Amino acid sequence: MAQQQQHVLLSPAELAYLHSSLSLTPPIRPDGRSATQFRPLSAETGILPGTNGSARVCFADGTEAIVGVKAEIERTKRRWDDDGVYRENAQQHQEQEGEGKEGEGQEGSGDWVELTVEIPGLRDDDSGTAFLGRMLGEALLADGGFVGRLRVNRRFHWKVFLDILLISPPLSYPLPLLSLTTHLALLATRLPKLKSEGDEDPFFDDDWAAARYLYARDPVTKKVVERPPVTLLVMAVGGNIIFDPSKEELAVADVALAVSIGDDATATKTKEDEMEVDSSSGRNLKLLSIRTVDPPSRLTPPGVANAANSAYGHAQVVNTAATQKMPEARQTESEAVEGVWKPPRGGAKASVMGALVQKVLVKGGVADEVLDALEGVDTS
Amino acid sequence: MPLDTSTYGLALLRVDGRRWNELRRIHAQIRTQAAADGSSYLEMGHTKVMCVVTGPSEPGPRRGAAGGAAGGGGGAGGQSKDAEVVVNIVIAGFSSVDRKRRGRGDKRTLEMQSTLANTLAATLHTHLFPHSQINISLHVLSQDGSLLAALINAATLACVDAGIPMTDYVTACTAGSTSTYAANDEGADPLLDLNHQEEQELPGLTVATLGDSDRVVALVCESRVQISRLEGMLAVGVDGCKQVREILDQVIKAQGQKMILEGTVDKGTGLNDMDLD
Structure with a gap:
């Protein structure tokens, strides 16, 4: 997150102001959104004919991302078993688990997916970029x-x-943007239709119109039945939970959390069979992964209260040798003063973390809204 | 797949049905991205690139070799009187037919970066922005030959959009020859605007010129070619650059008209004769 920090050019006084306005009920955000409102976005899919699936998303603040998905056929690695019989490593893995309940066609391994993130101006082995890539990949693989x-x-x-x-x-922080773009690109991804049968060398139909979608669709309505995960960025300031924070808001966050959720299609289906509920009334959201994001607020310079500011005149002189050597020590010891910015220290409280996750997963909440909005994008 | 050059002699048509002096379809847009100072999108046939310009701005803190070596800096350093042009090319993994990942340190990419940075540093009025940096970030979304030419054209458009003063348009184009070097065919015709297949097989060069003039600002030839053929190729290339300039000029004028009609900018005094309807 070092590169994040560089871009935030706010003084301690500005940070304190932002922090207190975001802590109000309801919070007042710099761009006038409500706490649960996302930035408006425009999206399109299938922009690159050379890929299996692609998507482009522009947020209203001008950030833009493009995701391209390419697929190649690869021979599944086999591994020798202890008893001299070699099997596919995936199948063996399943047998070790002792439960073959998933059946054939469900097993696989994580290295079948390769994910790279490119951010202009940053090296591709930059820690922030690598972390983003891991977070996005993790959510994808967690969706078994x-x-x-x-x-x-x-x-x-x-x-x-x-x-x-x-x-x-x-x-x-580009996490929500990249996640939504990846989501749409995967939804639009198509793989050629398999013509060969069984364990023959695969042979595919060269008619692209016959290609099947990676994420299955309803054959009649063409509506997406299953969907890839989305990762949302949530942060807490004071007692408020704020979705899709902008850079400035993230600079005063107490906690920032990347929460990946999936749409549990199987659960929705069984429920629909039972009660014939309208599918738009709420989805069965599934928590896939959580990552804490180190907010840049921890690295912001603290403000100095008037009482302790020698430049202000009436401060007592506290220039002992110890404090001069370690100005940090003095600042961390000082108590919170109203209106003076103090970077958050220490970990997040369990109750806050619980509340954040709860808020994401609540039925008919923000996650539902986001998924509904993404459903509106034409991915055919 | 080897390119069958023998059929060219029969119908004088190339693999994609063009004649020797025809450009591929060029489609360009400027101001594609709200957050950037300047941006453009350019398609030359199936080669698609996006360009985002940030700056002129205060140069950021140098982080090791990331800024200098990989950035392909042109012009001068941050402390001098001229602005530094830093070019960053990202070739997307999905851009070619077979996915091939190129890291930041790829030699070909680095060379294109420095060619582009030097070309633009010579054309942009960098002396107007001392102690600053112009960041040009290019994304290759799809490639089908003439990549360097497309990158130069896209960067020109984005610099115009960013409002950075420059001498004139820098437009680029590729030119080739109808038979291979090995064929040693003296009577080979020159070709304009090579696609990927032709680029693989035939000798070719990329030429960039300044505006309407015949002044060459960049010339890159990476293949073996008989010296007798070079002149013809260069002449065709320079002619192609002029055609490209016309197209880019149209794009910029159309965008300008649109912005005046929308009221984004005021109609200038010199624009009274412009046809706005």
């Missing part, structure tokens, strides 16, 4: 069914390459 979709037969599988490009300079 994903690699299963890539299986062709016992000997071959698809290897999927996800290239995530941030086009604009990184004006805000």
